[in-house]
Amino acid sequence: MPAPEPVPAVVEADVLVVGGGPAGTWAAVAAAEAGASVVLADKGYCGTSGSAAAGGNNLWYLPPGPARAESIDRRTAQGGSLTDRGWMHRTVDETYRRIERLAEFGYPFPVDEDGRQRRGSLQGPQYLRTMRRAVHRRGVRILDHSPALELLVDADGAVGGAAGVHRQDGWRPWRVHAKATVLATGGCAFLSGAFGLNVDTGDGALFAAEAGAELSGMEFSNAYALSPAYGNHTKGLMMQFATYYDEGGTVIPADGLGGREVLARHVVAGGRVFARLDKAPAGLHAAMRTAQPNYFIPLDKAGIDPFTTPYEVRFVLEGTVRGTGGLRLVSADCATTVPGLFAAGDVATRELVTGGISGGGSHNAAWAISSGSWAGAGAARAAARRAGLGPLRPAGRAGLRPAGRPAGSAGTADVVAAVQGEVVPLERNYFRTGERLRGSLATLDDVWAAVTAGLGGGTAYDVLKARQAAAMAAHARWMYRAALARDESRAMHRRDDRQATDPGLARRLLTGGLDEVWTRYEPEDTAVAA
Template sequence: MTEAGDVDTHHTDVLVLGGGPAATWAAIAAAEAGSRVTLVDKGYCGTSGATAAGGNNLWLIPPGPRRDESIREREAAAGGLTDADWMARVLSASWDRVEQLASWGYPFPVGDDGRQLRSSLQGPEYMRRMRRKAHRSGVRILDHHPATALTTDGDGVVNGANGIARQDGGRPWRIAAGAVVLATGGTAFLSGSFGTNVDTGDGFLMAAEVGAHLSGMEFSTAYALAPEWGTHTKGRMLQWASFYDEQGRPFPTERGLAGRQDAQRALAQGKRVFARLDRAPEHIRQTMRDAQPNYFLPLDKAGIDPFVTAYPLRMVYEGSVRGTGGLRLTGADCATTVPGLFAAGDAATRELITGAISGGGSHNGSWAIASGSLAGRGAAEYSRRRASGGEPVEHDRLGLRPGPRNAPSVDEVVRVAQDHILPPNRSHRKSGARLTESAAALEALWRDISAGLAPVPARDAYKPRQAVALVAAARWITAASLARTETRGIHRREDLPDLDDRFAHRILVGGLDEVWTAPDPVLPQLISAEAVA
């Protein structure tokens, strides 16, 4: 037993940070490879995060020529920034893993032809089974154990992490590991979007502190549409919507993505927008309800039949959770630019399969499955080859120690960071002038918190780190948005509305006290020479 204030320590082969689908797939894959695996989650593994709160559609294409067609279609829509090998890898891995999920007893619905319908997953049922499978695979799961910092050896190789046990009075813990998988999710800036309260960019911060690079952060400013009084965003439902203004006049748009874009454009201008799912054929309406019941529940409670009655919409910021940016990957094993550190799910950039556009639910869902599995196997192999983890080198990380008496509070810091990210005129519609203003304000905020934040209770010691992570992410998003002097995908510059072929490459970003950007030396790889932005 450890006394209060002592550091609870243990050793493992592979340490997984996170508790969503990417984290659990990584933990299971590492255990399958013969590693001792520990998973630590900020919340309760299986219930925290966007997937557990709702679910996923899947980019699931059977083997055959249709896969290449799907890759070409994605290339044509994704701004020319994707990697064909990665797309093929994700399609293959997710197909195989969903087959396994079915064999574990996941209750996929069955169509009229007797075949399972595997295009979507119900979040609670999915994550309940993933937690159970991880347990049965021998994974040690530590719930309510947020990680606060990565540790490295004297050569800068990641060898574990530190954190606190929230339900044990904030007792500090240290776990030494042969390799670490970051699957901590992206960042939605505490916008209130459904299930994203744990997605504060902690993994981005911890990785950057040990020298990791990020990519695609300018495409992290994704918004989705939800009923005006709700937070549940499911764009797939709105592909069947007709959109109306406040006077009931229909938008002159086609069904699908174009309609949603027009709705967001109007909302960003301060106008009210209404939707009715009247374009959905009668025979699929019950299937829509069965696939995403959480979307319909608040409408039903309000007495609204969305197939008949128009309901008001609002924009909800989902950041990199629905967007693209994250840690840069350097190989098919999901290794990052720092040895010993692997990334998966929303913590890793999805530019490789989504390019300059949102992955939506389907691509993101398959990315979590595939990247988690690949990262888990990669981390297991790295740990097996590694002679010794070495002693951890202590670092004084920003936000781990309280600041002076007049230091800003967590809430104050979070509000300032949000002010420069959440408003649509900061992220949905960007301009050089507003970005430059935000960059200056965020730099000043970074200097203000450099001596620390106001003290918090021991069990809340992770919250200052969350606030610091939000400021860091806001600075990276702003810097990358300034560096991409064009409009491409969901990166929209009002002052630079045209595509510029000189920027047909990914943009890297990193640094803490000094933020930097640079072109990615690895160019996009397209299978279709005619792929266009």
């Protein structure tokens, strides 16, 4: 087989999509079907990297009917009254239609005894394989193993593409000049080891903030999942069948929406938590193993039958991947506050659809499909309106162009460790207080000063790692500034020193800035038209 044709150092396109998960692939499909020339650049291999590709994904998939309105009512209450009903209706409708397209693409939905396809969940490996094939068949140029490092902007600050490196081609630089760019880079899980999330270091939000983008909902970023202590599988589907025990075998009452908090407080107090999937009917055991085989592999290797034997579990931070904060959207086609830049999936705020509470699939999976489709189509329209590209300049700074003497790779591990020390512990991020938030912010502000002064330089690999560390530091500061500003408890945001919910704060909280982080509440009459 002949070697693939090398990619030119500079590629011209109408639309650039950064990220190759569900949101990115749906964006690429939508942009290409709208007539745009499209390039998709993925940090890993499009179709295998990221959380969705690593396991099963249930969907917020509802046919037209009263069940939609009932589901929207429930999520509005659970999400802290921060959702928008127009966007929710629009999302569930778009998802329903796009899943029909996925069937046309060839996804092998299982069939029930009546011959009807069951479309309420997707197997990640097959789902992303199908989407990669759909992207390829529409003429999209895919740049695999080609992480972006920064955006490119024109003299007016409008985004005109991005630049990065080809990891498997000698770390050769690439640039894509595009009239519109879609960020679908995922959220930030802080290299916590959560299942499939070590590619999710928050890079896209950093790129956008460097271009002047605003964020929303960053206080809703303290999402943790339960994983077997013997592995890192953080998909939560199995936990609906679990009974929890302490180390002495006494049941820990952890049912309902507040159950996870009960377990977290037990751990913070120094206890250990064990789970047993004893609520699962015996007839369902085989289906559970088929649905989430990766969950059972480390347990099987340890000789543990999770249906009969308690096994230890641990809390793993998933940050803004299962949180809901991200880039603020200002239009129905998922445009950000920066001209030429669109956002989809976990890098974009999901408050409009999920409020301040989220999960591993369901609404998040539907949002990736819907927002990706809207952003891709919107980017194609924006590209058609843009006459051309003038001179472009790189927008990246922290971890890429240090203000002082470059530290090479020496400081990156220290930055990552310092950030993780402030955001990973349950007692700091899950259970927040003003005092602890201010203490963490003092540390994180010092970390950011060190990042901007000296982090960067060295090899292209060093620069990539430095940019990831800088993105993590930026996320931690946005999260905690927003958490300090939201002087109440609402949805997943818990303030132990402000346990009540303030009815007057049922508004979205905006965040932005890098060296100086700012926050402000969105005016009550502000709405993004759906």
